[in-house]
Amino acid sequence: MSTRPPTPAALAALRAALGPGGWLDASGDVEPYLRDFRGLYRGACALVARPKSVAEVAAVVGICARERIAIVPHGGNTSYCGGATPGASGEEIVLSLGRLQRVRAVDGAGYSMTVDAGVTLAAAAAAAAAAGRLFPLSLGSEGSCQIGGNLSTNAGGTAVLRYGMMRELVLGLEVVLPDGRVLDQLRSLRKDNTGYDVKQLFLGAEGTLGVITGACLKLFPRPADYVTALVAVGGMAEAVGLLGRVRDRFGDAVEGFEYVPAAALALAREHLPGSVQPFSATPPALVLVELAAPEPWPELGARFTEFLSEASDRGGLTDAVVAKSGAEREAFWALREGIPEAQTRAGASIKHDVSLPVGRLAEFVARATTLLAGLQPGARVVGYGHVGDGNLHFNLSPPPGTARGSEVERAFLARAPEVQRAVHDLVAELGGSFSAEHGIGRLKTGELERYEDAVALDVMRAVKRALDPLGIMNPGKVLAVPGA
Numbered sequence: 001m002s003t004r005p006p007t008p009a010a011l012a013a014l015r016a017a018l019g020p021g022g023w024l025d026a027s028g029d030v031e032p033y034l035r036d037f038r039g040l041y042r043g044a045c046a047l048v049a050r051p052k053s054v055a056e057v058a059a060v061v062g063i064c065a066r067e068r069i070a071i072v073p074h075g076g077n078t079s080y081c082g083g084a085t086p087g088a089s090g091e092e093i094v095l096s097l098g099r100l101q102r103v104r105a106v107d108g109a110g111y112s113m114t115v116d117a118g119v120t121l122a123a124a125a126a127a128a129a130a131a132g133r134l135f136p137l138s139l140g141s142e143g144s145c146q147i148g149g150n151l152s153t154n155a156g157g158t159a160v161l162r163y164g165m166m167r168e169l170v171l172g173l174e175v176v177l178p179d180g181r182v183l184d185q186l187r188s189l190r191k192d193n194t195g196y197d198v199k200q201l202f203l204g205a206e207g208t209l210g211v212i213t214g215a216c217l218k219l220f221p222r223p224a225d226y227v228t229a230l231v232a233v234g235g236m237a238e239a240v241g242l243l244g245r246v247r248d249r250f251g252d253a254v255e256g257f258e259y260v261p262a263a264a265l266a267l268a269r270e271h272l273p274g275s276v277q278p279f280s281a282t283p284p285a286l287v288l289v290e291l292a293a294p295e296p297w298p299e300l301g302a303r304f305t306e307f308l309s310e311a312s313d314r315g316g317l318t319d320a321v322v323a324k325s326g327a328e329r330e331a332f333w334a335l336r337e338g339i340p341e342a343q344t345r346a347g348a349s350i351k352h353d354v355s356l357p358v359g360r361l362a363e364f365v366a367r368a369t370t371l372l373a374g375l376q377p378g379a380r381v382v383g384y385g386h387v388g389d390g391n392l393h394f395n396l397s398p399p400p401g402t403a404r405g406s407e408v409e410r411a412f413l414a415r416a417p418e419v420q421r422a423v424h425d426l427v428a429e430l431g432g433s434f435s436a437e438h439g440i441g442r443l444k445t446g447e448l449e450r451y452e453d454a455v456a457l458d459v460m461r462a463v464k465r466a467l468d469p470l471g472i473m474n475p476g477k478v479l480a481v482p483g484a
C-alpha cells in the first residue's frame with residue numbers, strides 16, 4: 001500500500017471531472033482547508049475538490065484510486081482531533097463535501113429524512129422542524145458542522161442521554177467506496193435484517209473507509225414542553241445521585257443532564273460577558289437539567305419543582321432556578337455551551353474527552369484531580385460535560401494569571417503528554433474510554449494503539465485492508481499503521 005503524488009495529468013483529469021467552480025488550488029483559496037479548528041495542525045494539498053453531486057464524488061475517488069492519490073474528506077472543519085486536515089507532504093487532495101447541500105426528502109409520517117452529507121446540522125434540524133419533527137443531535141458547532149462529519153465522527157453532544165449518538169440516529173447511508181463505486185444503503189427501514197449491517201462500518205470511521213455522501217436519519221416527535229433548570233450541587237457524587245433520582249421520576253422525559261463545576265463557572269464569569277450567573281454564591285458545581293414532553297404537559301414544571309424540593313430535603317442539591325421563558329432557557333444553554341469558548345479565551349489548555357460508567361464518575365474526578373495536582377501544581381481542573389451519558393471534558397488550564405506565550409504556559413504545555421497519559425491510564429483502569437465523542441483523527445492514534453484491545457485493532461486493520469487496499473482514504477487518521 002503506498003500512495004503517490006498526483007501527476008499533472010491526474011490533476012487535469014480531476015479538474016475536468018469537477019468542472020468550473022468544482023476545485024480550488026490557489027494558495028489563498030485552499031488555506032482554510034489546511035488548518036484544523038483547534039490550530040493543532042497545518043498541512044498542504046495539491047488540490048481541493050468541491051464536487052456538487054454524488055456522481056462527481058465517485059468520479060474523483062475513481063481517478064484517485066487509479067492514480068493512487070490520497071484523499072482527505074472534509075466537512076465543516078470543526079474536528080477536535082485533526083481528522084479533516086491533510087498532512088504536510090502536499091501529495092494529498094482534500095475532498096470537500098460542502099457543495100452537497102440538498103435536503104433530499106423529509107418523511108414526516110415515516111419519521112425520517114434523507115440529506116446530503118454537506119448539509120449543516122442546523123439546516124438538517126431546521127428541515128425536520130419545518131415538517132413538525134425533531135432531529136435531536138445537538139452540538140455547540142451546529143451552525144457549521146456538517147452531517148457527513150457528524151456521521152464520520154459518530155458525534156455526540158448534549159442529547160445523547162435521551163436519543164443516543166449519531167450512529168443511533170441513522171437508518172440508511174450512501175457511501176462512495178475507495179474504488180469509486182457507490183454503496184447505496186439509503187433505506188428508511190426500521191427493520192432490515194439482511195446480512196451484515198455494512199453501513200455501520202463507515203460511521204465513526206472518520207473517512208478512512210470511504211466518503212459518506214448522504215444519509216437517511218431518524219426523526220422524533222417535537223417536544224411541546226420543556227422544563228430547564230440550573231441546579232446547584234455539592235459535586236460529582238451529588239450530581240450522579242440526582243441523575244438517578246430524576247430519571248427514576250421522569251424517565252425518558254430527561255433529555256439533558258450537563259455538569260458545570262465551579263472552575264468552569266469562574267471561566268464563564270470572566271470570559272463570557274453577559275452569561276447567566278444564577279446563584280449569588282458560586283456552588284461547587286451546577287447541573288443543567290432539561291425535561292421535555294411530547295405533548296403540552298402543564299404540570300411538568302410544577303412536578304419538577306416539587307421533585308427539586310424533595311431532592312433538596314434529602315440533601316445533594318442546595319439551590320435551583322427553573323427557566324421561566326424560552327429566552328431564559330437559551331441563556332442557561334448558552335452558559336453551558338459557552339464553556340469551551342471561555343476556556344479557549346482564557347489561554348492554553350490540555351483537553352481530555354473521556355467517558356466512564358456513570359457510577360464511577362465521582363471516583364474518577366476525585367482521583368484524577370489528586371493526580372493532576374501532583375503533576376501540575378496550581379493548574380485549574382475544568383471537568384465539565386455530559387454527565388447524563390458518562391462523558392466528561394476533563395480539561396486543564398494553567399494557573400490563573402498565566403500569560404499567553406509565557407514561560408509558565410510553555411512549561412504547562414510541555415507536560416501535556418504526561419498529564420494525558422496519567423488521565424487516560426486512570427480512565428482505562430476504571431473501565432472508561434479515552435475518546436468519548438471527539439474521535440481519534442490524527443491526534444489520538446497513539447492512544448488507540450495503547451488502549452484498544454489488540455484483537456479489536458486486528459479487526460480494524462483487516463477491515464481497512466479489505467475496503468481500502470491501496471490506503472488512499474485519509475491516511476494517518478484513526479489507524480496510524482493500517483498494517484501490511
Ligand code: MLT
Pocket residue numbers: 140157337340385393
Ligand atoms: C462540549 O461538550 O462542549 C464539547 O464537546 C467540548 C468542547 O467543545 O471542548
Ligand code: ZN
Pocket residue numbers: 157385386393437
Ligand atoms: Zn461534548
